[in-house]
Amino acid sequence: MLLLTIAVLGLAALMLPFAAHPFAPLPHISGMYGTATAIIDLATFWLLASAPRQPRSHAIIAAAYLFGALMAMAHVLTYPGAVLDDRAVVGSPHAVSLLFIAWRAGFAGFVLWAVLASSRDQMAARSKTSSLPSVLAVLSAVAFFFASQLTDAAALATVSGREMFSALSRQGSYAAAVLAVAAVLMIWRLRLWSRSIFVWLVFVLVAEATAVWLSTFSGGRYTLAWYATRVEGVIANAVVLVLLARHFRNLQMDLASTVAMLQLRTEGLQAEIHRRESAEVKLAQAKKLEAVGQLGAGLAHDLNNILQVVIARLALLQRRAGSAVDADVEVIRRNVRKAEALTRQLTLLSGRRHHNARPLDLTEIFLSIAEGLRALLAKRHELLIDVEPGLPHIAVDALELEIALTNLVTNARDAMPEGGQVAIGVRQVPRPDGTVSIDIQVRDTGYGMTAELRERAFEPFFTTKEPGKGTGLGLPQVHGFVSASGGSVSVESEPDRGTAVTMSFPIHAEPTNHDLSPRAAHPLRTGQVVLLVDDNDDVREASAQLLRASGCIVRQTSDASVALALLHDGFRPGLLISDIVMPGGLDGVELAHRARAVQPDLVILLVTGYSDAADTAKARGFPVMRKPYDLASLARALS
Known part of the structure; x- marks a missing residue:
């Protein structure tokens, strides 16, 4: 800005000796000048007026440009030859001089008003933009126009046969220039150069004052200074317009950037809201599941106690009746195992599974569960089971494996509503790292899954089934079981090309084929003294008779405190079998801990229908066996 101001002053100084040089009269130049200035000032x-909550000084500057635009229009309409040949469109031709003086002086006056108002801008809070300055600008322009029509004061005087500015034009123009200089000095005095709008107004006012003074100094119209003044006025006003346009362009870019940023944040906020809503739904489902799980755990505990009575009494009946009832006993045992599987599924609802991993012969496992898997399918479905012969053992929980296969076969059935084939293949597969794993693959010919569904397949509670037909816990159970067994699970699926779920398990390092009988497993031997503790009378009595049938000497009690008192009184059994969950302040885990302190060589086995305390018992080094159990299971646990 400073360079432009110096350039204007320098150009005026260079032009001063030639300011009065006459040129051909071109009155339409005033029409072009006035029209261009009016358009620029209106823009x-x-x-300026469109800016929201602007300071009062900016509203006054906007009014200055509105006043300048109106006066420029009046100048065009009253200047002879600007629009029509040799005459004005309206009014007296003498009005031009007064309007020009009022134009220049009025603009400088509005700027001076804005300078004085700026000192109050910083003290007053910004409020709604006032329209008063603009109203005054319009009223002033109208007043000056009509006032100019009430006088015949000549704008020009004939001197030596040449039309020159009259004294009124000269003195009025000089006064307008002085007023512009006064506005510049006030801007400087109030240190308003920190606000860019006033800095550029200094340039405009200097250019206006210089041009008006130089044009008047030239003495008349159509001189070099007169034409230069018109060009300089358009340039000076255009500079501020360009400045404001760039400013508003930058504001638009900043606004667009802000809108884009807000849009991204809004999308992120919406995603977070959806995530939280989804989390709240899952939390509500988890709470419901926890409540159902607690109920299921309690039912499992009670049912397993009942099954323990059944299986113990069944063993006694078989001993008494002999081989004649073997077939019936086997049917009952098979259904007891099914009931046990149901109680295990009840414990799955609580999300606290207790894995009982042991070496398994997969050929035997699939022979025992094939009938149950086929029962899951309808007549329109075909089940193929292909187990490679001679497979090594894997160490997994047999019941968990059965539940996992049940979930996979159920999913395969639901994926083939019109019927199809479910193929289960069990193979020994070499791995790239040189190890060998056992792969159990369940493949169907159903509608398959997309890539998005495959990614969410193991997500808890996620299901594509209709409400009431799926919990979204089947594949998560498979994943949890395989991971807990040290293996991995993968899904291969394409839309309309079926699905294959592969469970890979490591080979058990020491496959065993123990044939443990009650008499072969220490300490279940004839004459062995056993202390049996269980608060359920039927369970305790059935278990005691089962142990006595194997030759053991059994002393039983329903209270852990009584059992501990017996040990303190000198009773020395070889084996302590205690239920974990018992009433009173002493449970089976604490009884085992205190009994070991009294008799360090005591063999201890804890049993439970279902209890979270089983984890605590295992952490303390006590073996835990799940009800229902028979003598063979008891022998394996003790070994």
Whole structure:
């Protein structure tokens, strides 16, 4: 800005000796000049007035440009030859001089008003933009126009046969220039150069004052200074318009950037809201599941106690009746195992599974569960089971494996509503790292899954089934079981091309084929003294008779405190079998801990229908066996 101001002053100084040089009269130049100035000033007014919550000084500057635009229009309409040949469109031709003086002086006056108002901008809070300055600008322009029509004061005087500015034009123009200089000095005095709008107004006012003074100094119209003044006026006003346009362009870019940023944040906020809503739904489902799981755990505990009575009494009946009832006993045992599987599924609802991993012969396992898997399918479905012969053992929980296969076969059935084939293949597969794993693959010919569904297949509670037909816990159970067994699970699926779920398990390092009988497993031997503790009378009595049938000497009690008192009184059994969950302040885990302190060589076995305390018992080094159990299971646990 400073360079432009110096350039204007320098150009005026260079032009001063030639300011009065005459040129051909071109009155339409005033029409072009006035029209261009009016358009520029109106655009500047619009940009300034459209800013929301602007300071009062900016509203006054906008009014200055509105006043300048109206006066420029009046100048064009009253200047002879600007629009029509040799005459004005309206009014007296003598009005031009007064309007020009009022134009220049009025613009400088509005700027001076804005300078004085700026000192109050910083003290007053910004409020709604006032329209008063603009109203005054319009009223002033109208007043000056009509006032100019009430006088015949000549704008020009004939001197030596040449038309020159009259004294009124000279003195009025000089006064307008002085007023512009006064506004510049006030801007400087109030240190308003920190606000860019006033800095550029300094340039405009200097250019206006210089041009008006130089044009008047030239003495008349159509001189070099007169034409230069018109060009310089358009340039000076255009500079501020360009400045404001760039400013508003930058504001638009900043606004667009802000809108884009807000849009991204809004999308992120919406995603977070959806995530939280989904989390709240899952939390509600988890709470419901926890409540159902607690109920299931309690039912499992009670049912396993009942099954323990059944299986113990069944063993006694078989001993008494002999081989004649073997077939019936086997049917009952098979259904007891099914009931046990149901109680295990009840414990799955609580999410606290207790894995009982042991070496398994997969050929035997699939022979025992094949009938149950086929029962899951309808007549329109075909089940193929292909187990490679001679497979090594894997160490997994047999019941968990059965539940996992049940979930996979159920999913395969639901994926083939019109019927199809379910193929289970069990193979020994070499791995790239040189190890060998046992792969159990369940493949169907159903509608398959997309890539998005495959990624969420193991997500808890996620299901594509209709409400009430799926919990979204089947594949998560498979994943949890395989992971807990040290293996991995993968899904291969394409839309309309079926699905294959492969469970890979490591080979058990020491496959065993123990044939443990009650008499072969220490300490279940004839004459062995056993202390049996269980608060359920039927369970305790059935278990005691089962142990006595194997030759053991059994002393039983329903209270852990009584059992501990017996040990303190000198009773020395070889084996302590205690239920974990018992009433009173002493449970089976604490009884085992205190009994070991009294008799360090005591063999201890804890049993439970279902209890979270089983984890605590295992952490303390006590073996835990799940009800229902028979003598063979008891022998394996003790070994």
